[in-house]
Amino acid sequence: MTSTAGVVVVGGGQAAFSVVSTLRASGYDAPVTVFAAEPHLPYQRPPLSKAAHTEPDGLRVELVPESFYRERNIDLRLGDHVVALDTAAATVVSRTGARVPYAHLVLATGARNRPLPVPGAELDGVHALRSVDDALTIGRALTTARDVVVVGGGFIGLELARVALTRGARVTVVELADRLLSRAVSRELELPLRERHEHAGVRVLTGTGVRALEGPGRVERVVTDREVLPADLVVYGIGAIPRDDLAREAGLAVDDGVVVDEQLRSVTDSRISAVGDCARHPHPNVEGLVRLESVQNAIDQGTLVGRRIAGSPASYESLPWFWSDQGDLKLQIAGLRSPSDEVRLVPGDSPERLAGYAFRDGLLVAVETLNWPAEHLAARRLLERRTPILAGDLAGPTLGALARARRAAEVRA
Numbered sequence: 001m002t003s004t005a006g007v008v009v010v011g012g013g014q015a016a017f018s019v020v021s022t023l024r025a026s027g028y029d030a031p032v033t034v035f036a037a038e039p040h041l042p043y044q045r046p047p048l049s050k051a052a053h054t055e056p057d058g059l060r061v062e063l064v065p066e067s068f069y070r071e072r073n074i075d076l077r078l079g080d081h082v083v084a085l086d087t088a089a090a091t092v093v094s095r096t097g098a099r100v101p102y103a104h105l106v107l108a109t110g111a112r113n114r115p116l117p118v119p120g121a122e123l124d125g126v127h128a129l130r131s132v133d134d135a136l137t138i139g140r141a142l143t144t145a146r147d148v149v150v151v152g153g154g155f156i157g158l159e160l161a162r163v164a165l166t167r168g169a170r171v172t173v174v175e176l177a178d179r180l181l182s183r184a185v186s187r188e189l190e191l192p193l194r195e196r197h198e199h200a201g202v203r204v205l206t207g208t209g210v211r212a213l214e215g216p217g218r219v220e221r222v223v224t225d226r227e228v229l230p231a232d233l234v235v236y237g238i239g240a241i242p243r244d245d246l247a248r249e250a251g252l253a254v255d256d257g258v259v260v261d262e263q264l265r266s267v268t269d270s271r272i273s274a275v276g277d278c279a280r281h282p283h284p285n286v287e288g289l290v291r292l293e294s295v296q297n298a299i300d301q302g303t304l305v306g307r308r309i310a311g312s313p314a315s316y317e318s319l320p321w322f323w324s325d326q327g328d329l330k331l332q333i334a335g336l337r338s339p340s341d342e343v344r345l346v347p348g349d350s351p352e353r354l355a356g357y358a359f360r361d362g363l364l365v366a367v368e369t370l371n372w373p374a375e376h377l378a379a380r381r382l383l384e385r386r387t388p389i390l391a392g393d394l395a396g397p398t399l400g401a402l403a404r405a406r407r408a409a410e411v412r413a
Ligand SMILES: Cc1cc2nc3c(=O)[nH]c(=O)nc-3n(C[C@H](O)[C@H](O)[C@H](O)COP(=O)(O)OP(=O)(O)OC[C@H]3O[C@@H](n4cnc5c(N)ncnc54)[C@H](O)[C@@H]3O)c2cc1C
Pocket: 010, 011, 012, 013, 014, 015, 016, 035, 036, 037, 038, 044, 045, 046, 047, 048, 049, 080, 081, 082, 083, 108, 109, 110, 111, 129, 130, 131, 156, 243, 246, 275, 276, 277, 278, 292, 293, 294, 295, 296, 298, 321, 322, 323, 324, 325
């Protein structure tokens, strides 16, 4: 180990873990320091919204045990957050007063929940979900809640709605847009997805705004612009805001996320990288820049930056993919769809399976599936290889069948 400045990572989540584990796996032997604002070992967030957790023991989400960091000489500073970047001196300053110099700085600060901008949002019984601690609070509240109102029909809201249903609560999802998952899923697939949630017992109110939450200290009612809903628990998930304040204050380019180049280096200062939910980056599948909030993106970007710092640079071109488990519905997405893409909905080989193929200029660019993991995997394999798939290629066979046929043809050739 040398005594020179090494890598400092700000953030102790999925992307930060990916950076530091890749650095050491790639033979990087200078100092590695991680500042993690939360007191917990780096952990995965997806399980937090997919079951009700009431006891910390039931919530084993940490990515690796503490010994992993110790054995690799990774200086993990839990519960200490970075409050300033001194880019001129290439040093970070933490809340506890630590000043740590860096040769490379990686911002992996994630995102925070968008606050609910209505009167009463501060009442007891009103929660948002991002951390382990939030998950435990909501899980415990669900043991007694009878009337649950979920504000926001996005992934986290719908996952929590189904969790609340299994706990015996009456559940209403209130969504301002005219449909669920409007940013992430095509209108074509949203319709059957919504029907399935309603069939399971979730009441869905789209095109409905929340005006106020009311109650004497504790929430009792949600006033919407259509009706007043009884509520003893309100959970809201109305989007996330990237944590890019440190970068902005340090004078780095920021635009709803830290703006980085194709190797994920700040466009202002190439000694600084940004990865995961906080990064806005170019991607071959989109015009302009994009910011993605997914485990795949956090892991792949962290890996890319870890390898680059260790001496193997590359451009970020990973195929985006995502999953969301909403009760008995497994929604999976491969590729990036844009609102103008044409989507063809195709039934699977059993009634619960569905796929939406998204075409741009006649070429397949993304695939959404419901309860059809094999088709999702086939989509990922084919889209990753960037072999063109035309709308006509899918006028009958599934992607799974197409992938098998193409593999067989390759073997024969
Ligand atoms: C409830 C929930 C469910 C999800 N489910 C899915 C899913 O099913 N599938 C999927 O693909 N994705 C899912 N996601 C998204 C996925 O978890 C995120 O995209 C991923 O965690 C992003 O990783 P990250 O490291 O960029 O950010 P995070 O994991 O959020 O980590 C960032 C960390 O940085 C810390 N930090 C911030 N500022 C500072 C500072 N100044 N100093 C020190 N530390 C700081 C934060 O406290 C935080 O712990 C879910 C997210 C949530 C919240």
